[in-house]
Amino acid sequence: DEQQSLLLNSSSRFSPPQGVKLSYGTAGFRADASLLPSTVYRVGILAALRSLKTGSIIGLMITASHNKVSDNGVKIADPNGGMLSQHWEPFADALANAPSPQHLLVLINEFVAKEGILMDGVSHAEVLLGRDTRPSGDALLEAARQGVTSIVGAVATDMGVLTTPQLHWMVRARNKGVQASEQDYFEQLSSSFRCLEDLIPAEKSKLDGVNNKVVVDGSNGVGGVKLKVLRSLLNALVVEVRNSSEDGGVLNDGVGADYVQKEKVVPHGFDSKDAGIRCASLDGDADRLVYFIVPPESSGRIDLVDGDKILSLFAIFIREQLSFLNENEGIKNSHQARLGVVQTAYANGASTNYLKQLGLEVNFTPTGVKYLHEKAAEFDIGIYFEANGHGTVLFSESFVGWLEARTKEISSGSKGSEGEKAALRLLAVSKLINQAVGDALSGLLLVEVILQHMGWSIHRWNELYHDLPSRQLKVKVADRNAVITANAETVVVSPPGLQEAINAETGKYHQGRCFVRPSGTEDVVRVYAEASTQEAADTLSNSVAKLVD
Numbered sequence: 262d263e264q265q266s267l268l269l270n271s272s273s274r275f276s277p278p279q280g281v282k283l284s285y286g287t288a289g290f291r292a293d294a295s296l297l298p299s300t301v302y303r304v305g306i307l308a309a310l311r312s313l314k315t316g317s318i319i320g321l322m323i324t325a326s327h328n329k330v331s332d333n334g335v336k337i338a339d340p341n342g343g344m345l346s347q348h349w350e351p352f353a354d355a356l357a358n359a360p361s362p363q364h365l366l367v368l369i370n371e372f373v374a375k376e377g378i379l380m381d382g383v384s385h386a387e388v389l390l391g392r393d394t395r396p397s398g399d400a401l402l403e404a405a406r407q408g409v410t411s412i413v414g415a416v417a418t419d420m421g422v423l424t425t426p427q428l429h430w431m432v433r434a435r436n437k438g439v440q441a442s443e444q445d446y447f448e449q450l451s452s453s454f455r456c457l458e459d460l461i462p463a464e465k466s467k468l469d470g471v472n473n474k475v476v477v478d479g480s481n482g483v484g485g486v487k488l489k490v491l492r493s494l495l496n497a498l499v500v501e502v503r504n505s506s507e508d509g510g511v512l513n514d515g516v517g518a519d520y521v522q523k524e525k526v527v528p529h530g531f532d533s534k535d536a537g538i539r540c541a542s543l544d545g546d547a548d549r550l551v552y553f554i555v556p557p558e559s560s561g562r563i564d565l566v567d568g569d570k571i572l573s574l575f576a577i578f579i580r581e582q583l584s585f586l587n588e589n590e591g592i593k594n595s596h597q598a599r600l601g602v603v604q605t606a607y608a609n610g611a612s613t614n615y616l617k618q619l620g621l622e623v624n625f626t627p628t629g630v631k632y633l634h635e636k637a638a639e640f641d642i643g644i645y646f647e648a649n650g651h652g653t654v655l656f657s658e659s660f661v662g663w664l665e666a667r668t669k670e671i672s673s674g675s676k677g678s679e680g681e682k683a684a685l686r687l688l689a690v691s692k693l694i695n696q697a698v699g700d701a702l703s704g705l706l707l708v709e710v711i712l713q714h715m716g717w718s719i720h721r722w723n724e725l726y727h728d729l730p731s732r733q734l735k736v737k738v739a740d741r742n743a744v745i746t747a748n749a750e751t752v753v754v755s756p757p758g759l760q761e762a763i764n765a766e767t768g769k770y771h772q773g774r775c776f777v778r779p780s781g782t783e784d785v786v787r788v789y790a791e792a793s794t795q796e797a798a799d800t801l802s803n804s805v806a807k808l809v810d
């Protein structure tokens with residue numbers, strides 16, 4: 262019929278690369294861009310089917326994040342703006358690796374039958390397409406569009422060049438039936454930021470050591486471009502953007518959040534003239550954010566203020582607001598909100614200790630945003646961050662509903678009690694911080710306004726606790742999946758004996774901690790070690806790397 266011939270016809274234009282096996286992984290498909298047209302086309306088909314199945318709008322983002330400019334990738338945003346449901350991942354793998362159009366058709370027909378997807382030609386499907394600034398993005402977007410429209414009744418809407426979190430935000434907003442243009446995104450972020458600024462305690466706003474300027478490294482990508490639009494809607498905050506895509510530098514080359522966090526060195530475009538000022542780095546698609554300080558002496562090293570410290574800052578602020586709510590509202594109005602924080606094993610041990618000392622509930626999940634996000638969604642307010650700077654703050658619908666009801670009672674003009682102000686602040690945070698995925702732009706605005714609220718400089722913030730020295734290594738092995746872990750990847754269960762050997766090594770070091778796990782995005786086993794000195798962390802990681810090899 263019409264559908265079958267449409268698929269056969271369009272798929273014959275996109276032959277899969279020979280001898281390459283692709284896997285959806287924790288961050289979608291990623292590879293050298295020249296290998297990807299057929300994969301992106303097929304993910305377009307998958308997105309259209311997902312839209313038919315869910316009766317909702319789906320997102321398709323073309324990006325390879327912090328990877329090199331010649332790479333690209335593709336991932337799906339589900340109706341709520343989160344990652345593709347895990348039970349569709351095997352289908353994504355099968356589609357990408359189907360050797361011929363005929364195989365592809367069989368796979369699609371089987372899957373459609375199994376999932377009970379209605380392909381009556383009448384049902385409507387819509388996929389929002391976005392891409393980052395990579396030169397290969399244009400052609401891959403066209404492949405995605407052809408994939409989507411090879412399903413009868415499906416339309417593809419090109420949203421243009423976007424950050425990854427912007428596309429996720431739009432998908433979520435469209436499915437909630439609210440305004441979802443890029444302008445709406447900027448309006449929501451800037452208005453909730455201004456609301457938080459207006460609620461800064463008067464005595465805090467003029468403290469020493471706090472200035473209203475931040476200098477941002479855009480990784481030569483899309484984030485800097487969007488940040489320039491956003492800053493035009495703010496007045497009190499001065500944002501200087503460097504390494505923006507139109508500046509001509511190479512994407513992610515010696516710049517960006519991944520580089521700064523892993524190498525702990527000054528990115529291109531920054532030098533000792535920036536010593537002591539507040540600096541931040543975004544990654545290539547602006548879903549990661551880290552801060553850093555250039556020290557006065559020109560060693561080339563930086564003081565890193567990573568995702569763990571961003572999490573800690575958010576946790577302090579939110580905990581303070583919750584305690585104002587509880588103190589001032591008494592039992593009658595009080596909604597005992599459950600606050601939880603979520604980390605992975607890569608979180609610096611000093612951050613975990615600090616959060617526990619604050620009396621917070623700290624949870625651990627395996628690496629991968631989807632796991633952290635899912636755990637954080639169990640709380641009224643769930644804060645999650647990876648050390649690399651990907652994270653956000655999730656608010657439960659019931660708690661947002663409570664905040665909305667509570668703040669409606671507040672007569673405009675009189676911002677009343679501390680409890681009322683706290684409710685207004687929390688509601689503004691829920692609008693500022695992206696509820697779909699980690700978002701460097703909304704994260705940056707929240708960090709900035711909290712620092713102003715506290716009257717803190719970046720130095721004061723960085724002094725919350727001192728990171729334990731750590732070292733991360735990669736080991737190439739014959740089969741990385743021979744390493745099987747448990748307890749949020751902190752223990753090796755297979756091969757037998759490996760964990761005992763790791764324990765024996767780790768036990769030799771003061772404050773030693775070490776774990777190994779297979780990477781979800783690279784063909785390596787990662788080794789992470791922490792100890793009381795850098796030398797000890799280095800030696801521990803090296804000896805454990807030998808055990809893995």
Ligand code: NG1
Nearest residue numbers: 287288628629647649780781782783
């Ligand atoms: P893998 O390759 O599974 O370690 C890396 C990052 C993750 C996450 C994903 C997705 C580290 C140690 N791992 O995963 O945190 O960001 O990429 O991009 O940073």
Ligand code: ZN
Nearest residue numbers: 326544546548
């Ligand atoms: Zn990214």
